[in-house]
Amino acid sequence: MYDVAIVGAGVTGCFIAKELSKYNLKVIVFERKAAMGLGQTKGCSGIIHAFQLPFNSLKGKLCLEGNAMMDRESEELGFSFKRVGLLLVATNTITKILLPLLKAYFSRYVEVEEVGREEILEMEPNLREDVKGGLLFPSAGVVNPVEMTYAAYRFAKENGVEFKFNSKVKDISRKPNSFVLKTSGGEFEAKYVLNCAGVYADEIAKMVGYELKITPGKGSHVVFNERGFSNHLIAAIPLKPDRRTKGGGALVSVDGKAIWGPNLVDVESKEDTSVTREEIEGLKRKFGRLFKRLPKDVIAYYAGVRSIAGSDFVINQPLRNFINVAGIQSPGLTAAPAIARRVVRVLAASGLELKRKEKLIKYKFTRIRELSEDGIEKLVEQNPDYGEVICLCNLVSKAEILEVVRDFPSFDAVKHITRAGMGCNKCHADIIILMQRECNRTVKDGAGSELIW
Amino acid sequence: MVAVDYVVIGAGYAGLKCAETLMDKGFKTLIFDMRESGGEISVFSKLSDFSSKYEKYIEEVEELKKDIPVDIGTVIKSKPVIVNSGNGLKRFEAKRVLLCTGATDVAPAKLNVLGKRVAGIYTLETALRLISDNNRIGNKVLIAAKEDKVVELAESQFYRLGYEVELSELQGDISVIGKDRVEGVEIGGETYNCDTLIVYGGRSSFNPLKLRGTPVGNVVTCTYDYSKVEENVKNFLSKI
Numbered sequence: 001m002y003d004v005a006i007v008g009a010g011v012t013g014c015f016i017a018k019e020l021s022k023y024n025l026k027v028i029v030f031e032r033k034a035a036m037g038l039g040q041t042k043g044c045s046g047i048i049h050a051f052q053l054p055f056n057s058l059k060g061k062l063c064l065e066g067n068a069m070m071d072r073e074s075e076e077l078g079f080s081f082k083r084v085g086l087l088l089v090a091t092n093t094i095t096k097i098l099l100p101l102l103k104a105y106f107s108r109y110v111e112v113e114e115v116g117r118e119e120i121l122e123m124e125p126n127l128r129e130d131v132k133g134g135l136l137f138p139s140a141g142v143v144n145p146v147e148m149t150y151a152a153y154r155f156a157k158e159n160g161v162e163f164k165f166n167s168k169v170k171d172i173s174r175k176p177n178s179f180v181l182k183t184s185g186g187e188f189e190a191k192y193v194l195n196c197a198g199v200y201a202d203e204i205a206k207m208v209g210y211e212l213k214i215t216p217g218k219g220s221h222v223v224f225n226e227r228g229f230s231n232h233l234i235a236a237i238p239l240k241p242d243r244r245t246k247g248g249g250a251l252v253s254v255d256g257k258a259i260w261g262p263n264l265v266d267v268e269s270k271e272d273t274s275v276t277r278e279e280i281e282g283l284k285r286k287f288g289r290l291f292k293r294l295p296k297d298v299i300a301y302y303a304g305v306r307s308i309a310g311s312d313f314v315i316n317q318p319l320r321n322f323i324n325v326a327g328i329q330s331p332g333l334t335a336a337p338a339i340a341r342r343v344v345r346v347l348a349a350s351g352l353e354l355k356r357k358e359k360l361i362k363y364k365f366t367r368i369r370e371l372s373e374d375g376i377e378k379l380v381e382q383n384p385d386y387g388e389v390i391c392l393c394n395l396v397s398k399a400e401i402l403e404v405v406r407d408f409p410s411f412d413a414v415k416h417i418t419r420a421g422m423g424c425n426k427c428h429a430d431i432i433i434l435m436q437r438e439c440n441r442t443v444k445d446g447a448g449s450e451l452i453w
Numbered sequence: 454m455v456a457v458d459y460v461v462i463g464a465g466y467a468g469l470k471c472a473e474t475l476m477d478k479g480f481k482t483l484i485f486d487m488r489e490s491g492g493e494i495s496v497f498s499k500l501s502d503f504s505s506k507y508e509k510y511i512e513e514v515e516e517l518k519k520d521i522p523v524d525i526g527t528v529i530k531s532k533p534v535i536v537n538s539g540n541g542l543k544r545f546e547a548k549r550v551l552l553c554t555g556a557t558d559v560a561p562a563k564l565n566v567l568g569k570r571v572a573g574i575y576t577l578e579t580a581l582r583l584i585s586d587n588n589r590i591g592n593k594v595l596i597a598a599k600e601d602k603v604v605e606l607a608e609s610q611f612y613r614l615g616y617e618v619e620l621s622e623l624q625g626d627i628s629v630i631g632k633d634r635v636e637g638v639e640i641g642g643e644t645y646n647c648d649t650l651i652v653y654g655g656r657s658s659f660n661p662l663k664l665r666g667t668p669v670g671n672v673v674t675c676t677y678d679y680s681k682v683e684e685n686v687k688n689f690l691s692k693i
Contacts, residue, residue, distance in 0.1 A: 223562075274569045277626050300562045302570060373535065377542045384539030389487055389527035393661040411572075423661055426557040428575070429582030430488075436588060448633035449572035453589040 002026045002162075003352065005181055005190035007169050007204050009036035011145060011336045012328050013196035014152040018077070019340040020347075021159035024355045028190065029161060030183055032168040032200075033446040035413035037149030040198040041333070042416060043273060043304015045221060045251055045262055046145045047233060049331040050086050050137035051110045053241075059313045063331040064109065065338035067139055073337045077151035078365040079143060080254050086140035087115070087124065087232040089131050089290065095237040096132035102237070103135055112137050124230055126291050140233055144254045145333055146416035150404075152336075154363040165408070166447060169197075172207040179208075179322065192321045192347060199270040199307040201314075201326035210318040212309060212326055216270045219248070219262025220279045220303040224295035225423065227256035236290060243311070246330065250287040255394070255419065258295040260287045267305065275301040299423070306330065315342060321350055366403075369395035390430050393423025401434060409439035411451060454533060457481040460547035460666075462528045465492020466510055466679065467670020467686050468553030469517035474690045476521070483524065483545060485536055490523040491515075492555055493578070494679075499585040502610040510679050531664040550666030556656035556675040564597075564654040568629035568639075577607060577653040584614060591649030593617045595638050597627055598653035603677035607651070619645055623654050 004020055006013045009031035020027045033039060048070050052063035074081035090096040099114055106112045115136050121127060157163060164185055171182040172193060181188045197204040205212040235249035245264040253259050260283045280301060288294055309327025313335070317323050323346055325339060332339075348354050368376050368386055380387040385399035396418045404414050414431055415421045421428050432451055435442045442451040459475050461468045464486035472484040489495065491514050497503035498511045526538030534545040558576035566574060573591055575583070577598070583590050594616045598604040604620065611618045621640050628639040629650060638645045656675040658668070669689045674681045 271632060272569075274628075275567050276628075277565075277567060280567070298562055299560060301567060368537075373542055376537060380537070380539065380541045387526070387537050387539040387541065389529070389537060392487065392527065392659075395529065395662075424557050424659070425560050425576045425579055426659055429579045429586075432579075432583060433586050433588070444572035444633070446633065450634075451572055451590070452583070453591060 001178065002028045002188060002190040004028075004192045004194060004347070005030065005179070005188060006194045006196055007181075008196035008198055009149075009153065009163060009165070010039055010041040010196060010198050011037060011149045011152070011333055012325055012339055013194070014149045014156065015336040015340040016194060016196065016325070016343050017156035017161045018152040019344050021156040021161045022357060022360060024357055025352075027156075027161045028188060029156075029163045030167045030169050030181065031163065031165050034165055034410040034443050035408035035445070036153045036163070037146040037416070038410070038412055038445045040304055040307060041145050041149050042412065043219070043302060044145050044330070044333055045219075045248070045259060046142050046253060047251060047331075047333065048081065048141035048143055049334045050140035051106065052331045055109050057312050058315065059331060059335065062313065062335035062338040062342065066331070066335040069337040070141065070334070074143070076362070077155050078363060079148045079151035081141055081143050082254060083139060083141040084252060085232045086137040087120065087134055087234045088137070088237050089120065089127070089134040089234060091131060091236045091290070093132065094239060098237070099133055099135060106135065106137070110137060111139055124232065124234065126229055126293065127234070128290060128292055131290075134237070136232075142233070142252060142254045143333070144416070144419070146413070148333070150417045151363070151365070158361040158363050159357065169204060169207075172204070174208065192323070192350070192352060194343065195322070195324045195326060197326075198328070199305055201307060201309070201324065205318070205324055205326070208319060208322050210324070212314065212324060214327065215308045216267050216272065217306040217308045217329070218265045218267045218272055218303050219306060220265070220275045220283065220301065221259050221261030222280055222283050222298060223253070223300040223302070224258040224260075225297035225299045226258055226295040229258040229295040234290060248283070250290060260284070262304070270305055273303040273305060275303050313339070315339070315346070317346065317350065323347070366400060368397050368400070390434070391418075391420035391423070391427045393426075394419040396420035398434065401431060402438065405435050405438050409435055409441045410443055410445055411435065412445040454544045454546050456546040457483050458548050459483070459551060460485070460528070460531075460534045460545060461551045461553055462531070462664060462666065463492065463553035463555055464490035464521070464523040465553060465555050465670070466494050466514055466682060467555070467672075468492070468551070469514060469521050470686045471551050471553060471669055471690065472521045473517055474693060478693065483547075484521060485524050485526050485528050487525075487527045489525065490518050490521070496582055496585045500581065500610055502606055502613060503581075506606055507679060510683075528664060529662060531666050550664070552660055552664060552666040552668045552672055553670045554658075554660050554664075555671045557659040558656055559654045561652050564623060564627065564652050565625065566627045566629060566650070566652055569631060571629060571631045571634050573631070573635035573649045574629060575649070575651050577603070577651055580651045581607070584610070591616070593647040594649045594651060595619050595621060595645045595647040596651045596653065597621045597623050597638070597640060599623045599655060601653065601677065604653060619647065621645060623652065627652065
């Protein structure tokens with residue numbers, strides 16, 4: 001019997017697992033894909049938001065709380081996090097006039113400063129000369145969302161949480177004091193169930209008789225290879241805000257590349273991550289207007305599907321000991337640590353006994369690209385695989401790839417966790433061949449996506 | 454720090470040829486490769502159709518491999534030369550650095566491959582590497598490519614290995630359909646039924662760390678046509 005079963009190993013599920021791993025509990029996580037973070041998490045923009053409107057909503061509060069926790073989380077778990085700052089730009093006289101008002105409003109909740117035209121152009125020389133001014137929110141930041149999720153997963157795993165990948169939860173039945181989860185990998189019994197199933201949270205909720213409406217909302221992005229095109233997250237102050245989306249921005253990735261997006265497109269299918277020409281042109285038009293030129297060298301297009309359950313996050317307990325953690329769309333990545341903390345409180349209030357472990361194991365990430373020459377030298381002495389570079393674009397060694405491959409024979413997991421193969425395609429075959437040799441099975445992200453037949 | 458006259462980065466056709474000439478002329482020369490010597494010519498040698506087409510270069514490379522001592526290691530800096538390998542980091546002072554790092558196929562996104570990012574989409578280079586290592590990458594292959602002799606060669610190679618192969622021009626947007634794997638591809642209003650998409654729209658220089666040095670060979674010519682690579686190497690060597 002498990003104490004807690006978590007359905008879904010996205011950023012939400014993994015951060016809750018990480019938090020629960022600090023206590024003497026038996027916790028199990030089910031994930032339908034081959035690795036963690038390959039659903040909604042992988043498709044998001046990687047932004048740690050400075051704020052979310054409205055401030056009094058659950059997502060608004062958890063966003064501020066999560067943002068404030070992020071430095072410690074990043075340090076404790078070992079994922080990269082950079083506070084690059086958000087620059088909201090006034091592109092016309094109306095929004096320029098509004099700047100002091102907006103600043104006064106925002107400063108009640110979040111650190112913000114007004115910046116003049118010259119200062120903005122100095123910070124962002126590629127912006128158009130006729131910007132009027134703007135607001136800088138220094139607490140906004142960026143992460144690699146899959147790496148962040150992997151870091152939480154590793155921490156949870158090192159500290160005793162069980163993970164079942166390629167395991168789809170097919171049905172949940174209630175017993176007097178527990179739940180039985182029927183999965184593609186057998187039956188499991190748990191006292192508490194946490195529904196962190198993202199776009200499929202409605203299906204999981206339905207298994208216990210609760211109606212939850214999840215609407216899939218697709219968001220597409222264009223990724224450019226040019227690093228340093230812009231240094232902040234940049235968006236124009238809209239004349240009329242959209243209630244459903246912050247509207248995306250000219251963003252940067254944690255390794256400094258330009259990412260433009262996301263848009264919001266209603267889609268029929270929860271699996272619709274297709275990117276169309278229209279969307280790409282739309283994004284280039286929308287954000288291209290802010291700059292003197294476009295960033296160089298498109299390297300990728302990608303889309304994610306948001307799980308939208310009305311206008312706010314849904315964290316509730318529709319029946320005793322079954323907790324929905326659903327509708328976690330933007331700013332879910334930012335809020336993840338705060339959501340985890342809240343869910344642990346909900347569990348405690350529902351009678352789960354929480355006893356802190358005396359000792360916790362920390363997982364240490366090794367990235368040769370972040371090391372000095374001496375650092376690499378020492379590492380290679382311990383393990384010669386650090387001396388074999390597989391991906392030259394992002395300087396990723398065989399050892400780093402094998403570390404992921406041993407847990408997940410998934411190309412997407414390797415790519416998103418280590419960044420190998422994210423620059424050009426040169427090393428893709430090397431990665432696939434390495435995975436095939438190591439695991440004798442290679443998928444992109446899950447069943448049906450086998451790369452070698 | 455060991456000082457040498459030349460460091461050659463990359464031990465494919467161009468790198469080996471350069472190293473041979475330089476060593477013959479008495480220059481103190483070191484040559485490095487991330488993987489193994491022979492570069493993509495070694496890949497071609499494992500594919501029957503390619504091996505007859507590239508016979509001349511394969512033979513030359515095989516001979517050179519016997520004579521030229523190649524160190525396996527990744528050059529991560531060129532001034533001074535810093536090489537990362539299983540034996541640790543090594544540093545060298547070189548009077549001149551030759552970049553023989555070759556070319557890589559242009560990525561699918563740059564060739565307007567849109568739609569869903571599912572399994573089964575490869576550049577020609579990746580597909581060839583995989584099949585040269587005896588991996589089966591699908592059954593029904595669509596090669597969407599610009600006109601190039603290598604495309605016909607790839608077509609007959611896949612056919613010989615028992616794949617169904619179709620060719621399409623690389624024109625406008627390429628829209629991929631499928632849930633987890635390529636199930637079809639739309640190009641210019643036409644729908645192709647396939648499980649694998651291989652795209653080829655030319656090559657570009659492979660030197661992602663922006664190492665400094667003199668580029669020689671396919672890093673300059675960016676082609677599958679090795680007569681052009683050969684010419685470039687000859688030109689360079691004639692000036693040494």
